[in-house]
Amino acid sequence: MTVTIRRPGGGGSDGTAPAAPATMVRARSPLTPESLLRRGRVDPGSADAAAVSRMMDLEREESRRYARHLRDLAPFWIDHEDPDLAEDREERSLAIAIALRTTTALASFRIREAHIALREMPRTFERLAAGDMPRRWHEKMLKAVRDLTGFQRSQADEYIAAWDLASIPADRFHDELRQLVSWFEREQPRHCPEHSRDVTVETSGRDDGVACLRVTGPIPEILALARRIDASTTAVQSAQRHALAQGAPIPFDLDGDVARDGSAMTRAALRYAIIHRTLLDTAGVEVPAPRHRINIVVPVLTLMGVDDTPATYDGMTPLPAAMARDLAESEPVWHRVFTHPVTGAFLPLPAQRYRPTPEMVEHLRLTTPRCAAPGCTKGTTDDAENDHIEEFDHAHPARGGPTSIDNLHRLHWGHHDLKTAGRVDPVREPDGSTTWTVGSPPLITTRVSPRPDLATPRFATAMMESWEHYRWLCMTEEMERNGEVERIFREWGPIDPAVDGQHDDEESARRAPWAGDPPF
Known part of the structure; x- marks a missing residue:
């Protein structure tokens, strides 16, 4: 008997990289509709047998349909190593995000996976397209090999495609995949912990x-x-x-x-x-004050106590209704924001002025808490820029788009650069919506509806009346916690329910925000 010992991590005699250990991954018996019924002890010809067969067919059809989806996505790949193609990548990610009704980050991720599936791992892709490899297995495989090199992914593709993917059980696939990836990762350089700060x-x-x-x-x-x-x-x-x-x-x-x-x-x-x-020590470096006020946007009915619709912290992070009311109670000043035609609407600035006022920027942050580009989830508190939808003409200001709320929105700097380069073209419609055309030449067009008014005069009046009632309830609860109510009962004696109940009913009917016509 001859025993060959290979030094771990060593290559062949010709200096090539070591091959992954070949494993025969085979099922004990092929998976067919008949064998599936036998394994599950389902009577052939029964309704359950028909349902099981349909599910098996649907699973394989889903794999084929997903393969067609990846084949359509792959041509949108743009090499991430080339900085000169950054605008092309943004443009295509934005177009795919609109088409798939998802975010630009997820669209970019899906394009990358489609590229890897078709260009770097074509053998397993063919097994997917044939219906032999379930979609979930393929997605798990792409996730597992994400951090490998292109050459390693090609090797993994060769080995995995040779497995009996149409018949092996799920636990066997997951075990073999984990072992194969672990074998490749043993050659990877150790990640530097300091880089993870x-x-x-x-x-x-x-x-x-x-x-x-x-x-x-x-x-x-x-x-x-x-x-x-x-x-x-x-x-x-x-x-x-x-x-x-x-x-x-x-x-x-x-x-x-x-x-x-x-x-x-x-x-x-x-x-x-x-x-x-406690204060953070920045070694003498002066930290600038926040450029914007942090806004807690509270739905009017929530503030009135009529509804418990969540509020939002800077228009994005949800807050419970009770927390929002407590925060509002602790603030000495409320800022009511309106949009046209309600009183308080912003008027266009003179054509010669390019920069919007701080009040206009504050309003834009409320109406567009995220980047206005479809599918973009980046916030607009700091890392965003004010953009004229119809371009401002610096040479002849009177001829260009006005500096007005109707002609402004907030864009993340990357999408702002994309618009400046002519890769995206937003157009504000008369109803306040925005039509976006992505690509040059155009790849896709979509329309985004405007955010509704943040308040109305009738809402505001009803809100203030309800707020006074809410503060009275808070004061009563505090008195009960401190024992003040019990002390009043001891000193003043029992209350006549007939008299006080009548007054309470009249007062409640007068103060209730839902008394009479609704405030909307």
């Missing part, structure tokens, strides 16, 4: 009012940060307990809760407060 904000996407700040980095640095926070938490909590015992001023009692409740803050509350409420 990042801080990101994650939201749940629901109106639960919760978000997460994720800090990523090398393990020693993250553990050191956690220990510093824990040490600070322990020190502050101990100082608070000592101050309570001695009757001394309480340190770090930011909201007065410790003095009121007579107990130190919990460790969880302290960790959050230390991170959230």
Whole structure:
């Protein structure tokens, strides 16, 4: 017997890269409608047997249909390594996003996967097109090989296409795929932990009012940060307990809760407060103030307490109705925003003025919290630019598009550059909608409806009346929590329900926002 030992990671004698281990991935028996019925113990000729056969046919037809979809997408690929083709990539991603009714980021991702499937992994693509490889398997394979090199993907394509994809069970496919990718990844250079340093904000996407700040980095640095926070938490909590015992001023009692409740803050509350409420050290670098006010956009009926439609933080992040009402109550000033023809509409600036006023920019941020380009999900708080839909003529301002709300929107800088280059052409229609033509020559055209009015005079009047009633309810609840209501009952005696009930009914009928005609 001869035993050949290959050094791990070594190539062949000719210097070529080592081949992946060949594995015979075969099913014990072919998967056919008949064998499927036997495996599932389904009686041939029964209604269940017919349904199982239809599902099997539909699964394979879905694979073939998905292959046709990838074949249509692949020609839209533009090489990402060429910086001179950036506008071509943006243009095509925007066109596909409109066609698929998705985001530009997801459209770009799908174009890339279609390119890999047809150009770098054609053998497995043919198995998909033949209906042998389920669509979900193909998608999982593309995700698994995403970080491999082009040559490695070509190798993986050769091995996977040779598997008995039409008959092997799902768990066998997943196990073999994981082992094959792991074999390729053993040759990959180790990722540098220092390059992973990042801080990101994650939201749940629901109106639960919760978000997460994720800090990523090398393990020693993250553990050191956690220990510093824990040490600070322990020190502050101990100082608070000592101050309570001695009757001394309480340190770090930011909201007065410790003095009121007579107990130190919990460790969880302290960790959050230390991170959230302390100043960040920027080594003398002056941090500029925010360029824009943060807006909590609250639906009118929600503010009135009639409805619980979620509010939005800067027009994008959903907030629960109760949280929005509490935030509104804590603010001394409300900003009511209207659009034409309601009183308060913005008027066009003189033709000679190019830049919109700060008030107009604030209004645009409310009406277009995300980039106005179809399918783009990037916010417009900071990383966006004001764009004249009908171009402003700098040489002859009177001949160009006016600087008015009707002729302005906010665009992410990448799509603004695309419009400047003539790759996209938005046109504002008389009804306020915008028709977008993407591509030069045109690839696709779509129309985007405008956001509705943010308020009306009747809504505003009803809102203020309902708000006063809401504040009265909040005051009553606070009195009940503090025992003030019980004290009044003891001092003033019992209340006559017949008399007070009549007054309450009259007052409620007068104050109720839904009394009489609805305010809309």
